[in-house]
Amino acid sequence: MADIRPFMTGGCQCGAIRYALYEKPDSTVCHCRMCQKAVGGPFAALSKVPLDRFAWTRGQPAAFRSSTVAERHFCAACGTPLTFRYLRGEAIEVTTGSLDNPAALPITRNFGADARLPWIPLLMPGTLPDVPPSNPPLESFQHPDHETPGP
Numbered sequence: 001m002a003d004i005r006p007f008m009t010g011g012c013q014c015g016a017i018r019y020a021l022y023e024k025p026d027s028t029v030c031h032c033r034m035c036q037k038a039v040g041g042p043f044a045a046l047s048k049v050p051l052d053r054f055a056w057t058r059g060q061p062a063a064f065r066s067s068t069v070a071e072r073h074f075c076a077a078c079g080t081p082l083t084f085r086y087l088r089g090e091a092i093e094v095t096t097g098s099l100d101n102p103a104a105l106p107i108t109r110n111f112g113a114d115a116r117l118p119w120i121p122l123l124m125p126g127t128l129p130d131v132p133p134s135n136p137p138l139e140s141f142q143h144p145d146h147e148t149p150g151p
Contacts, residue, residue, distance in 0.1 A: 010099035011058070012075035012082060015143030015150075018058035019082070019094065025049045027096055027105040031120075032112030038072055039081045042117050045096035046084055047105055054092050058150075100145040 006020035025047035035044035061073035061082055073083040084093045096102045110116070 008099055008101065008104070009057070009147060010082075010094060011143060012061075012078050012080035012098065013142050014075065014078035014080075015148060016059045016077045017056070017061050017075045017080075017082060018147065020055050020057050021047070021049050021094070021099075022053040022055070023049055025094070025105065027107050028093075028109045028111055029107050030111040031114075031116040033115050034066055035084070035112065036115070036117075038066060038084070039095060042120060043112075044081075044084070045102075045107065046093035047096045047099065048091050048093040050091050051085075051089075054094075057147075 004022055007023050008021045008025070009018065010021075011018035026049075027045065027047045029043045029045050031043045035046075036042060038044060059075075062076040063071050063073050065071045065087075066084075069088070070084060070086050072081065072085075074081050080098060081095050082098050083095070085091070096105055099105070
């Protein structure tokens, strides 16, 4: 697919692993306990495309078989969670936050709602005070949200 322009790109925090999506994904949120632990957060935001519309474009991620039916990929260098995939499925789901432009993909559905944390409604805009920026300002070592020649 190298000769086809990707619809979206993404990758890990350090830049060692990059990927491309070759069609618009369907974006969802999963609240199940396995997803909470996999991303270290209250839910996983995931964006799904068919396997044949996805490609690793830099590096190879590490894999963890999180259940009898699924595996997850992550960057072995920086730990960024990158994908969820059913072993016998024909699709792959990237972590929406690992996309270069996650704001372009509004969430369409919730999964695993029976495990949703009771305080999730508090996350709505305007319900919690904003924390002021750090002082002194931090310097980020994160890979930029675009393609570069190497990690």
